[in-house]
Amino acid sequence: MIKNKEYIFFDCMDTIIQFPDMNTKKNWLRKNFPKEDFSNDPYLVQGFAYAALAYDLKIDPSELRDYLLVEHVNSFDELLQKLKIRYNKNFINEEVVNFTISYIEFLMGNWNWVEGAQKTLDYYKNKKLYLVTNIMYPYNKIIYENGIKHYFDEVFLSNEISRRKPDLTMMNNIMKKVGAKPKDSVFIGDNWRSDIVGSLNVGMDSIFINNKNSSIGNYLLEFGLKGFLEMDSEGKLAIRKDYQNLLEENLPRKTFKNKYNISKNEIYKDSKNIIKPITIKNVVNVNNISEII
Numbered sequence: 001m002i003k004n005k006e007y008i009f010f011d012c013m014d015t016i017i018q019f020p021d022m023n024t025k026k027n028w029l030r031k032n033f034p035k036e037d038f039s040n041d042p043y044l045v046q047g048f049a050y051a052a053l054a055y056d057l058k059i060d061p062s063e064l065r066d067y068l069l070v071e072h073v074n075s076f077d078e079l080l081q082k083l084k085i086r087y088n089k090n091f092i093n094e095e096v097v098n099f100t101i102s103y104i105e106f107l108m109g110n111w112n113w114v115e116g117a118q119k120t121l122d123y124y125k126n127k128k129l130y131l132v133t134n135i136m137y138p139y140n141k142i143i144y145e146n147g148i149k150h151y152f153d154e155v156f157l158s159n160e161i162s163r164r165k166p167d168l169t170m171m172n173n174i175m176k177k178v179g180a181k182p183k184d185s186v187f188i189g190d191n192w193r194s195d196i197v198g199s200l201n202v203g204m205d206s207i208f209i210n211n212k213n214s215s216i217g218n219y220l221l222e223f224g225l226k227g228f229l230e231m232d233s234e235g236k237l238a239i240r241k242d243y244q245n246l247l248e249e250n251l252p253r254k255t256f257k258n259k260y261n262i263s264k265n266e267i268y269k270d271s272k273n274i275i276k277p278i279t280i281k282n283v284v285n286v287n288n289i290s291e292i293i
Contacts, residue, residue, distance in 0.1 A: 001186055001205055001207065001284050002124070002186055002207075002292060005127070005184060005185060005186045005205070006127060006128055006180070006184045006185070007127070007128045007130065007175075007178065007180040007184055007185040007186075008124055008127050008128070008129050008130070008185070008186055008188065009130045009131075009132050009174075009185065009186070009187045009188065009199070009204075010121075010129065010130070010131050010132070010133075010152075010187075010188050010189070011131075011132065011133050011165075011187075011188065011189030011190060011191065011194070011195045011209075012131055012133035012135065012143065012148075013133065013135070013139075014114070014190045014191075014209075014211060014212075015114065015117075015188060015189050015190045015195075015209050015289060016113065016114055016117040016120075016121070016148070016289065017111050017112065017113055017114060017117065017142065017148065018111065018112055018113075018114050019047050019107045019110065019111055020107070020110045022045050022046070024110075025044070025045050025047060025107075026039040026045055027039075028103075028106055029044060029045070029103075032102065032106075033099060036099075038052070038099075043061045043065075044103070047107060048061060048065055049100050049103040049104045049107060050064055050065065050068060050100060050136075051064075052096050052099055052100055052103075053083070053092065053096055053097070053100050055096075056092060056093045056096045057083065057087050057089060057092070059087065065136075066164075067086070068136035068137070068159065069134050069135070069136050069158050069159060069164045070158055070159060070162045070163060070164050071136075071137075071159055071162075072137075072159050072160055072162065073137045073159075074137075076097075076101060076137075076138075079137060080092055080097065104138065108138070108139065108141070108142060111142055114211070114288075114289055115288065115290065116288055116289050116290025116291075116293075117289050117290075118151075119290060119293070120289050120290055120292060120293055121151040123293050125151075128153050128178065128180070129151060129152045129153055130152055130153060130154055130155070130156065130174070130178060131143070131148075131149075131151075131152045131154075131155040131156065131157075132155075132156045132165065132171075132174060132187075133155075133156075133157060133158065133165075134158040134164045134165055134194060135157050135158055135159055136158075136159050137159060140157055140159070140160070143155060143157070153178070154178065156170075156174050158170075164194075165191075165194040165195060165198040166193060166194050166195075166197050166198025166199075166201065167198070168198075168201055168202065171198055171199065171201070171202045171204075172202055175202065175204075182202055182203035182204045183203075185204045185205070186204060186205045186206065186207060187199030187204050187205070187206045187207070188206070188207045188209060188289070188292065189206070189207075189208070189209060190208070190209040190210070190211055190212070192208065195208070196208050196283060200282060200283070205282045205283075205284075206282060206283050206284070207283070207284045207285075207286060207292055208283055208284070208285050208286070209286060209287075209288070209289055210285055210286065210287055211287060211288055211289075
């Protein structure tokens with residue numbers, strides 16, 4: 001798929017670089033904050049260090065994450081001031097702030113290249129390479145201060161351009177800026193919704209780095225669904241919460257009679273006018289980035 005492509009777009013986190021694994025993060029949380037049960041918090045163990053701030057602000061962590069991914073700031077002080085204004089708060093718990101900063105410093109000090117990533121980037125250095133990633137402050141610094149940026153002709157970071165994948169306008173604007181045409185381009189990433197659905201919707205081929213051996217990723221690739229399904233806490237297939245209202249308003253009620261036994265034919269047939277159909281032949285599924293060489 002890549003051989004005849006001139007433009008290669010890469011995701012960043014868990015595609016070319018990664019933070020410590022979940023057990024390492026849990027151990028750090030237990031050791032450094034034994035009085036709090038942070039080691040069992042799903043957001044924190046996944047690496048979303050701002051989750052504690054969200055709890056202090058009494059908002060859902062996912063809401064704060066979505067905001068931070070498109071908000072450009074240059075310092076923690078600036079970020080805290082914006083949060084106070086946005087959520088009408090005069091005070092944010094200092095202990096929570098210190099914890100958040102400490103956890104972020106731990107993550108930033110312990111990132112690693114994904115195995116095979118540097119070799120892959122070197123292998124394709126004669127093509128036009130671009131980094132397009134959803135990211136929040138201060139993780140931009142990892143890209144700018146550790147030589148990662150130098151592998152790419154240009155980098156596009158969500159919190160610097162105030163748009164995040166899979167935003168269609170964002171992808172179209174990026175491709176227009178670099179002069180890329182969909183037929184000459186391929187997107188490589190590990191997130192089905194952000195990377196694969198986002199790129200396919202602009203007509204670009206995609207390579208799904210299924211490095212977590214994701215069952216939902218395999219399911220989507222096998223049946224060609226549209227990126228609005230996820231695995232729930234019990235490991236069952238369910239509709240993503242952020243799509244439920246849209247789908248329930250537009251799809252036949254029978255589709256939701258049992259959300260864990262969704263007919264793939266129903267979803268394909270009934271959703272074709274809601275989410276742009278994806279031609280699944282344009283996706284290659286690999287387990288590690290080194291497989292694309």
